[in-house]
Amino acid sequence: MSLKAGNDYCRQSLYNKALIEYGKIDKGSPLYQYDVFNMEYVRRRIICKIPNYKKQL
Numbered sequence: 001m002s003l004k005a006g007n008d009y010c011r012q013s014l015y016n017k018a019l020i021e022y023g024k025i026d027k028g029s030p031l032y033q034y035d036v037f038n039m040e041y042v043r044r045r046i047i048c049k050i051p052n053y054k055k056q057l
Contacts, residue, residue, distance in 0.1 A: 003031050006038060015042050 006021035019042055025035040 003034060003038070006035075006042075010038070010042055010045075013045075015046050018042050 002021045002024040006018045009015070009018035009021060019039060022035050022039045022042070025031055029035070
């Protein structure tokens, strides 16, 4: 299951792999709402790792 695999990757800080797994979930799936939440969480985690990100804004 892509949601579980994505969550496992996220726990390991393998964010790119997590996003790939989350991207496999179909919009018609009942898991899609969790997928959207998790993708946004991962994107924010990636942004937080960029040095001086807030200074660039």
